[in-house]
Amino acid sequence: xxxxxxxxxxxxxxxxxxxxxxxxxxxxxxxxxxxxxxxxxxxxxxxxxxxxxxxxxxxxxxxxxxxxxxxxxxxxxxxxxxxxxxxxxxxxxxxxxxxxxxxxxxxxxxxxxxxxxxxxxxxxxxxxxxxxxxxxxxxxxxxxxxxxxxxxxxxxxxxxxxxxxxxxxxxxxxxxxxxxxxxxxxxxxxxxxxxxxxxxxxxxxxxxxxxxxxxxxxxxxxxxxxxxxxxxxxxxxxxxxxxxxxxxxxxxxxxxxxxxxxxxxxxxxxxxxxxxxxxxxxxxxxxxxxxxxxxxxxxxxxxxxxxxxxxxxxxxxxxxxxxxxxxxxxxxxxxxxxxxxxxxxxxxxxxxxxxxxxxxxxxxxxxxxxxxxxxxxxxxxxxxxxxxxxxxxxxxxxxxxxxxxxxxxxxxxxxxxx
Numbered sequence: 001x002x003x004x005x006x007x008x009x010x011x012x013x014x015x016x017x018x019x020x021x022x023x024x025x026x027x028x029x030x031x032x033x034x035x036x037x038x039x040x041x042x043x044x045x046x047x048x049x050x051x052x053x054x055x056x057x058x059x060x061x062x063x064x065x066x067x068x069x070x071x072x073x074x075x076x077x078x079x080x081x082x083x084x085x086x087x088x089x090x091x092x093x094x095x096x097x098x099x100x101x102x103x104x105x106x107x108x109x110x111x112x113x114x115x116x117x118x119x120x121x122x123x124x125x126x127x128x129x130x131x132x133x134x135x136x137x138x139x140x141x142x143x144x145x146x147x148x149x150x151x152x153x154x155x156x157x158x159x160x161x162x163x164x165x166x167x168x169x170x171x172x173x174x175x176x177x178x179x180x181x182x183x184x185x186x187x188x189x190x191x192x193x194x195x196x197x198x199x200x201x202x203x204x205x206x207x208x209x210x211x212x213x214x215x216x217x218x219x220x221x222x223x224x225x226x227x228x229x230x231x232x233x234x235x236x237x238x239x240x241x242x243x244x245x246x247x248x249x250x251x252x253x254x255x256x257x258x259x260x261x262x263x264x265x266x267x268x269x270x271x272x273x274x275x276x277x278x279x280x281x282x283x284x285x286x287x288x289x290x291x292x293x294x295x296x297x298x299x300x301x302x303x304x305x306x307x308x309x310x311x312x313x314x315x316x317x318x319x320x321x322x323x324x325x326x327x328x329x330x331x332x333x334x335x336x337x338x339x340x341x342x343x344x345x346x347x348x349x350x351x352x353x354x355x356x357x358x359x360x361x362x363x364x365x366x367x368x369x370x371x372x373x374x375x376x377x378x379x380x381x382x383x384x385x386x387x388x389x390x391x392x393x394x395x396x397x398x399x400x401x402x403x404x405x406x407x408x409x410x411x412x413x414x415x416x417x418x
Contacts, residue, residue: 005208008111017209019105023216024204025182027102027223032175032182034095035135039168041088045318046161048073048081048402053348054364054418057405059157066165075372078325078399082316085402086238089320092142093234093249097226099135101219108204124177127170134167146319148251155359237321240264251319261382262390264323265315267403270388274356275409277388285393287377291340291415300393304379306331311374317403328397330378333370337415346370351396352412360404364418365396374399377410 005012050073051058060067074080109128116122138160145156152159214222236247244265257265278284286297310329316322337346349370352362369375375398379386386392391408398406 008108009113011108011203011206012208013111014108015206015208015210017206017212018214018216018219019108019204019206020216021181021204022186023219024102024105025186026220027098027105028178028182029186030098031095031102032179034091034098035168035171038088038092038095039164039171041084041091042160042164043069044084045081045088045402046157047071048084048400049405050364050366053366054350056350056362057364059155059359060161062158063161066161072366072368073400075369075374075399075401078313078374079316080400081402082238082314082322085316085318085320086235086322089142089146090231090235090238092139093146094227094231096139096143096230097223099139101223103132103135106204108206112203127173130166130170131174134163134170137163138167146251148319234320240324247321250321261384262387264326265321266389267317267319268355268358268408270392270409273353273358273409275354275388279354280388280393280409282393285411287394287410288412289336289340289415290413291337291342293341296339300379303331303377303394307335308379309373309376311376311397311399313374313397313399315403315406327382328376328378329380329383330376330394330397332373333365333375333377333396333398334373336377336413337370340415342415347416348418350414350416350418351407351410352414353407354409354411360407363396363405363407365398365401365405369398369401370415372399377413 007013046060047070049057049059051060051063051067052070055061110132116125141152141156141160141163144151145160150156230249233246233248234250236243236245237250257263282300286299287303289296289298308329309332310327312325312327314323314325333349334342334346337349346367347370348367349365350362351365355361365375376396377394378391378397379394381390386395391410394410395408396406396410
């Protein structure tokens with residue numbers, strides 16, 4: 001069966017002359033750097049949710065030792081989460097052609113017989129299964145998430161989190177085994193440039209090559225062009241204005257948020273969140289603030305009479321899109337804490353929304369986020385009252401926090417250690 005050229009287990013079945021150690025190694029080096037950056041930015045993104053602060057923020061409660069790196073998320077610089085998540089999502093999409101080309105280049109090995117020649121070889125094949133399966137799982141679930149297409153079972157957060165650790169563990173093991181070989185194969189390029197001819201002897205090199213239609217360098221340019229195209233049609237989601245319209249593959253790239261002071265991107269509309277206009281009217285809505293000395297209820301008019309401050313902060317979401325800095329105006333969170341008995345250093349706060357459904361109807365913010373003078377319960381944006389879609393009558397805005405922690409349509413705030 002191994003020698004029958006009609007079967008994929010035969011080396012002669014795979015006839016493309018492009019396959020070879022040099023082509024595979026170049027793609028591997030790109031992925032070595034790119035996937036490492038993806039993994040690090042992904043862990044940082046998870047830390048930004050402050051999962052150790054409160055169970056409400058923790059979407060992976062059984063993470064155990066895998067949460068060893070978690071730290072209190074800072075508020076400086078105010079664009080930190082915007083940069084991190086923009087890099088994570090844009091780079092992930094950009095690497096898709098490289099990943100697919102790498103898998104294509106080594107596909108003969110997936111059908112090689114016998115499946116295990118020794119215990120060591122068996123372990124290597126198992127690690128490759130975890131590597132290929134984990135890589136496809138992470139990229140597929142990531143793309144579905146940024147497209148807001150949740151067709152996979154369960155919550156995206158634990159699936160992507162645990163999948164990342166399985167994939168990266170296999171990735172590190174594979175890199176340790178293969179990096180010396182990869183570097184040796186890439187050096188062939190220097191030899192070719194000096195006019196030296198080196199014959200490749202490798203299980204990826206077909207014994208029955210078909211007529212070439214493109215060189216290996218041409219194939220790399222093709223893969224790079226695909227990555228550049230995906231980059232160009234994704235990166236615009238990180239900006240406002242005409243550039244956002246170039247983000248054709250991003251979930252918010254083609255949407256028109258309208259014009260005027262409230263004319264910047266949103267994730268969920270008030271209708272989607274189930275906000276009843278009757279609940280947000282001046283006569284009906286009250287902000288309930290609870291703390292050490294009891295509870296106070298504040299109308300929007302009463303909030304507007306308190307000292308108001310302005311902050312220039314962006315909105316940045318886990319799907320990778322973000323806005324430029326918007327001018328928010330409202331009551332400082334630390335001043336609301338002072339109203340219920342926290343005159344000095346304010347504590348954590350638990351924020352609840354009028355939102356009817358969704359994973360982040362409530363959120364917890366840490367004491368340092370509450371204490372930051374730029375953290376507001378915003379009533380206005382860019383000189384105008386918040387629109388319903390931007391959280392009217394009041395919303396939270398905190399520097400460097402993920403968009404889902406900047407709760408809209410706030411109904412209750414409970415200050416105290418969480």
